[in-house]
Amino acid sequence: MLVTAVALQMSGVGAAHADPSGPVRPGTVGSAQAEATSLQNRADAAAKDAARAAARLDEAKAKAQEEAQNAADAAATAEESGKISDKNKADAAAAKAARASADAAQAQLEYNDKAATAAQAAAAAAAAATNADREAASLAGIKDGTATEGTQTLPDTGVFPDNATHSDNVDVVGHVRGVLSSNGSCPAFKATKCPAFSSLNFVRYEKLGYDVMVANGTGGLAIWSLKNPEQPEYIAAVTVDQLKQPGETMTQFWEGENLTVDSRRKLVFLTRDSGTKGLFIIDINDPWHPKLLGFHPVPLGHTATCINDCRFIWSVGSGVRGASSPVYVTDVRDVNHPFTYSQAVISDVRRTGATGGSTHSVDVDFDGVVWVSGSGGVRGYWTEGKHLDPATKAERYATAYDPIPYAGGSVTGRESAFLHNAYRFPNALGDRPAGDVVLITNENNNQDCAKAGVFILASLEGTHDGEGITSTPENPVKMTQLATYSPGGKPGHYVDPTGKAGDCSAHWFTVNGNIVAAGFYEQGVRFLDISDPRNPQQVGWFRVPDRAAGPDGPAIIGSNASSAYWHNGYVYVPDYGRGVDVLKFTGDIPGKHEKKVCWNSCEK
Known part of the structure; x- marks a missing residue:
């Protein structure tokens, strides 16, 4: 199992580290090792200086002690003899003793300075050595994954949604169910609650030539081969019983709402927000046989995101008081010995300096800017590279x-809204x-679509810190809202048999070209064309109605879509109740198509 977190102050590590921008490579490690060697040489030189200063101090102290004794002896002789000549000798000895004492005091100051310099140099050298070791561990962890396909498959209880309703430009091509929770309790309007999945991600297997899909939910972690991307094959799971720590009585995993992975090292990080919060680290180099490396405690555990080539993880959530939108940073370069900095990053998403407010999501854009979403705002930060x-x-x-x-910062008109997650659009719109445009979801679970959380398009103009923009509690900097979208009243809008609308809140989303695919809980998946950021248009939709077993076929659980x-x-849709649906959007996709679809951690 992993070692327990080593709590380190942020000020204690890092000032001497080389800038680790970009993916870790042999050159990165070589640079860190060279820096460690250089700093160790400085530390050695500083230690020698301190040793020489210590020797001079000892000599000065001995001389001062000797002259003080001489002065005392001369003073005693002068007092006993009463002679003028002895008095003059005593005065001279006293002056000499005073000079020696002053020399000793100066030597003490010089030694203190040299000793402090040596201590600082030793600390910097130790930090650089640790940094080099961790960079080396990160590089050593990179792997192409297994070259041998496993033969293990697990039974899947999924039922294809032959009753799905959708627009003409959406095809339903597959469905899987995966590992389930026996109780699956969660905040939800639907009676089925949440036995299935809150999020998923993908890991590339270079030697196999295809990807593996991972998803987590209350039942744990499920893994599928995407050799046939339309029909994922269920190959492995890490269950709740396997995730239990000694002495725990955990009956479901909660919650891992934004699953983060390191595709280069074939690692999955499950973040837990109940009981002891923190990260489960799972090695899926062989996805047919995942290995739980262990659990690492972190003060926040609602969601977690890899940053800086997954050298570090930013964890967010609620439960930490007295901090303005806190984020906890965990160094995972050496996954067998991770540590979390004891001081949280204060993200202050509202830019008011308020000593409170929870955080919900961390999302990295194509430029490496890390966006923190939470109570009242969304704030972006550089976490690598040289900047003003x-x-x-x-x-x-x-x-x-x-x-x-x-x-x-906050969004004008939405200052009190809970901002769930964000994506900075890389191209002109x-x-x-x-x-300039940031896409944001405001989560507010409500069956009245007029009150539920909406999908927001906002402008960053006038909020860039590097342009000298300042914010005060009295006059905080805010983003301009360009437009919003709600599924209420749109094609595909669901109203249950009692006349109540299904949960209308916006949730997680991804972007392809200018088309957003977003999960809206019981309203299913909506496809939005945001080519005009002031007037987003719904251009497609997908939803699965509930169906009882009967002449039309087996029972089917209706949509409770977390994302798309x-x-x-x-388009893979993790659903809190259903499992994972696989869709094909056949409509036009305007705009520039990036080399990869970006969410969670999207560095180029």
């Missing part, structure tokens, strides 16, 4: 534990320049 620090007006290197603010993930031409 608005606090000091000087350029410095940003790090995962000492980031530099980039832009963002309508009259807005590239990188574009991946290699398909």
Whole structure:
């Protein structure tokens, strides 16, 4: 099992580290090792200086002690003899003793300075050595995954939704059920609650030539082969019983709402937000036989996201008081010895300095800007590279534990809204320049669509810290709302047999070109064309109604869609009740198509 978290102050590590921007490579490790060697040489030189200063101090102290004794002896002789000559000798000895004492005091100051320099140099060298070791561990962990396909398959109880309702440009091509929870309790309007999945992700297997899909929910982690992307094959699971820590009585996993993975090292990180919060780390180098490496405690555990080439993880949630939108940083370069910094990053998403507010999601855009969403705002930060620090007006290197603010804040008119997650659109949209539009979900679970959380398009104009923008509690910087979208009244809008609308709240989403695919709980999946950011248009939809077993076929659980993930031409829908549905959007996809569809951690 993993070692328990080592709590380190942010100020204690990192000042001497080389900038680890970009993916870890042999050159990255070599640079870190060279830096460690250079700093160790400085530490050795500083230690020698301190040793020489200590020797001089000892000599000065001995001399001062000797002259003090001489002065005392001369004073005693002068007092006993009463002679003028002895009095003069005593005065001279006293002056000499005073000079020796002053020399000793100066030697003490010089030694203190040299000793402090040596201690600082030793600490910097130790930190750099640790950094180099962790960079080496991160590089050593990179693997192409197994080259041998496993033969193990698990039974899947999924029922294809032959009753699905959808627009003409959406095809339903597959469905899987995976590992389930026996109780699956969660906040939900639907009676079925949440036995299935809250999120999923994908890991590439270079030697196999295809991807594996992983999803987590109250039942644990499920793994599918995507050799046939339309019909995922259920190959492995990590169950709740396997996730239990010694002495625990955990009956379901909660919650892993935004599953993060390291595709280069073939790792899955499950974040837990109940009981002892923290991260489960799972090795899926052989996805047919996943290995639980262990559990690492972290103060926040609602969602977690890899940043900086998955060298670090930012964890967010609620339960930490007295901090403005806290984020906890965990170093996972050496996954067998992770540690979490004891001081949280204060993301202050509202930019008011308020000492409170929860955080919900961390999302990394194509430029590496890390966006924190939470109570009342969305704020972006640089966590690597050299940038202007608005606090000091000087350029410095940003790090995962000492980031530099980039832009963002509250959204005008939504200052009190709970902002769930965000995506900075990389290209121009309508009259807005590239990188200006931020897509945000406001989660507010409600069966009255007029009150439920909406999908928001906002502009970053006037919020960039690097442009000298300042914010005060009295006059906080805010993003301009461009438009919103709700499924209420749109084609595919669901109203249950009692006349109540299904849960209408916006939730997780992904983007392909200018088309957003978003989960809206009981309203299923909606496809939005955001080419005009001031007037988003629904261009497709998908929903599964509940069906009791009968002459029309077996029982089918209706939609409770958490998200919709574009991946290699398909849209995979993790559903709290159903499992995973596989869709194909056949409509037009305008706009620039990026090389990869980006969510969670989307660095180029």
